[in-house]
Amino acid sequence: MPTFVIRFLLTSLLLAAGSQPEFGVGLIRVRAQAERARAAACLETEAQTPVRKPCPPQEQPEAFLPDLVPLPPGDLIVISSAATGRRELRLTTSFANLGPGRLELSGEFNPESAKTAVTQHIYGEDGPLSKSPAGEFVYHPDHYHWHLENFVRYELWTLTSSGRIDQLAALTDKLSFCLRDIYRAQAAGPAGQAFYIYCGQEQQGISPGWVDTYRYDIPGQLIDISGLPDGLYALRLVVDPDNRVLEKFDTNNTVRITIEIFGRQVRILSDAKEIRLLLDAAKAVVEGCCRGAVP
Numbered sequence: 001m002p003t004f005v006i007r008f009l010l011t012s013l014l015l016a017a018g019s020q021p022e023f024g025v026g027l028i029r030v031r032a033q034a035e036r037a038r039a040a041a042c043l044e045t046e047a048q049t050p051v052r053k054p055c056p057p058q059e060q061p062e063a064f065l066p067d068l069v070p071l072p073p074g075d076l077i078v079i080s081s082a083a084t085g086r087r088e089l090r091l092t093t094s095f096a097n098l099g100p101g102r103l104e105l106s107g108e109f110n111p112e113s114a115k116t117a118v119t120q121h122i123y124g125e126d127g128p129l130s131k132s133p134a135g136e137f138v139y140h141p142d143h144y145h146w147h148l149e150n151f152v153r154y155e156l157w158t159l160t161s162s163g164r165i166d167q168l169a170a171l172t173d174k175l176s177f178c179l180r181d182i183y184r185a186q187a188a189g190p191a192g193q194a195f196y197i198y199c200g201q202e203q204q205g206i207s208p209g210w211v212d213t214y215r216y217d218i219p220g221q222l223i224d225i226s227g228l229p230d231g232l233y234a235l236r237l238v239v240d241p242d243n244r245v246l247e248k249f250d251t252n253n254t255v256r257i258t259i260e261i262f263g264r265q266v267r268i269l270s271d272a273k274e275i276r277l278l279l280d281a282a283k284a285v286v287e288g289c290c291r292g293a294v295p
């Protein structure tokens with residue numbers, strides 16, 4: 001084979017194997033430069049792009065919610081109703097608003113449904129904040145005024161021999177109430193004035209630190225205990241049982257005392273200390289309350 005043919009074949013072989021040293025190094029250099037340029041361009045682009053930071057959370061104005069708390073019932077007596085023939089456990093019940101805000105409800109009559117829908121008004125530092133549906137107002141024919149329906153429930157439970165709550169023995173369910181400021185829960189402190197005093201369908205409520213009371217001699221303030229034997233029972237009150245009212249706490253909406261019924265008499269067995277503690281706890285909350293007090 002002639003020498004020039006052998007040289008040609010050798011050169012072709014080297015090229016095919018990509019092992020020509022000068023050519024390969026040059027290609028790597030070009031590629032590296034292009035990569036650096038691209039990276040630099042990216043860096044510049046990234047540096048020019050506005051950086052999106054998470055927005056600070058928008059401050060929600062604080063809602064001053066009411067907090068309904070039932071106080072231990074009192075004035076417990078048993079009567080035989082001449083009108084109905086029933087044996088009735090009569091009781092005075094009181095419901096305090098111990099939250100930082102007023103409980104304010106307004107009603108709007110709907111001629112089509114012939115019902116009065118209730119709206120709860122929530123206030124904040126700077127005034128009205130939001131609204132929430134809160135059931136219905138109903139006209140009470142014996143009280144001659146308007147009530148918030150299904151506001152409280154009164155329950156009477158039997159007790160086991162060890163004093164634990166056992167079976168529901170009697171119930172007054174879906175009891176409606178006119179909400180208003182009857183007396184101040186706070187024994188000491190500013191006197192204040194009652195703000196919600198009418199039982200109209202336009203507006204009702206309980207100011208922070210105030211208590212709404214229904215006496216034992218008002219129509220409906222009873223549990224029908226016809227046929228129940230004398231003995232020990234737990235008397236339990238539940239306020240806002242269907243949770244229609246927005247409150248700071250719904251976990252404190254029951255109160256329970258132990259009673260003994262014998263004939264026409266009722267003895268409260270929850271000792272005075274226990275009731276004192278319940279009232280003191282309520283008072284302690286009241287003293288830290290009322291930033292959204294009604295003017």
Ligand SMILES: [Ca+2]
Pocket residue numbers: 067068069247248249250251252253
């Ligand atoms: Ca409550």
Ligand SMILES: [Ca+2]
Pocket residue numbers: 240243244245246247249250
């Ligand atoms: Ca509630």
Ligand SMILES: [Zn+2]
Pocket residue numbers: 140143145146147177178199
């Ligand atoms: Zn009433």
